[in-house]
Amino acid sequence: MSDRQKRADDKTEVENNEHKRDFLERSGVGNWMRDALSKILSNRPKDAVDFLAQYFSSLGEKSNRLHRAYHHLTLTDYYQPMFASNVAVAYEVLSTSSGSRTPAGLTGIMYRDLLNLICRNIPPPLLEKFLSKIGPRDDEVIYPRVFHSGVMAAFVLIEYLKQTDDLFHLLISQSDTDRVDDELASTMLEELQEALAVKSSEPISILKAGSRLTNDTITETLMEILVASQREHRKMMTKEEFLLTSFNIYLKEVKPLK
Template sequence: MADKRKPNSADDRPQESDRQFLERSNVGTCMKDVLGKIIANRPEDPIAFMADYFDSLEEQTSLVARARQLIIMTHHSRPVFDINVRMAYETLQKSKCNKKLHGVNGTVYNELIRALCRDFPTLVMNRLLRKIECLDFEAVTYDVFKSGVFTCCVLEDYLKLVEYLFNSLDFTKTGKCDKAVCDAVLEQLKTSLASNKTDARKIVESGYNLGPDGLFHVLDKAMKRDTHISTAFTLEMFTAECCEAFIAKVKDARDQRSAIKVKKLR
């Protein structure tokens, strides 16, 4: 008699281990976080502290989702984007974490930043976070908040362009590009990003370097080179190199905070 069970039923799926379940559901991370805060704060009633923590965590997640939705409603190049960012900032200020703070709590800000770049390659996201994340318990000013949000949105567009450029260089359509060709394009990109944007002549030069004529010139030279060792770049490798050049130009959040403090003192 034939087995009439439906394919891919719950019984047919491989059972995940306890550790896999905890990692998938993010429970382990949440428990480590709350235990770390209990140890650091030594509350008189740890159970009540945990209850309050998870209540605020649920509210915080909801507020971050709303703030993210406001930010992604329109492209960062449109004037209304600034209005949406301000609304997102005011939304996050409603969090219980913001009591007695003149700004958005660092933990809430960091969660929003992570939500905005969650689809980035892990290596790129981690490098960016090292630049724009803030301390958990500090008050994030609007200027720092807006700068971090804007950077995430611009980098998202940049990643799409990097992928498009890689596919254009993948002449054989194998998912790999000649290293000499990639190196030539990367050098052109780094030269453009390193240009002094306050100098009008340099701005024009940067535009030429990344324009069709400038890229054609460096690609033509690269392809004419007599290389005995043929190596290749994958999209992941090419993206990492391109984003390294981009992130190097991003202002460190710590430097921005210092600049704001100096400005206030004057």
């Protein structure tokens, strides 16, 4: 086998392994396997196989309830009137164990698992901060109004980050780089923070507040900054920095219910 062919085969194998790892992480199987092994080592059961069978049986029931609840939450957009009814159904699904017709109560760990499922495409560092702000203790009982508030905050966050991403791309469209002028970005973020500060108590108003950041506003601010400064080298802000700052502005407005 030639060196070129060997390198090609090695590259293919590496890519296949990466795809496998991506699948395991995306599906959650990797986390479940690690958790199962951790529980075996912690409990040291006499019959490890039976222990695993019971673990995955309960996990299957839990996963099914989570995905059924998530399905109800995605039947309609969160700003539609019917969404409140879908949230109530999702709460009932998670609160009722199999074999029981009456709600047993929703615990913090199941609530957190649902929020993780809803926000699975949010960058992990941001998701961790979000859950730390609104997430309860694992054994805490979650009441319907707390559940509705947290679910709404999660869906609004997803849309908010999408709008933030769109805003960043609108800003860099004014330049020929993948970064935005730091002063321009800071000005836009200050505008966003000011808009959020005067919002109403409705969560969806967080999204409406961003409408003031129009293309005309950005262009006007950009021209003022460029005319006022004669520096050749200006400080630039990356997309990650912009999203993090915008996220922190949102997180400050989230008021978790107890």
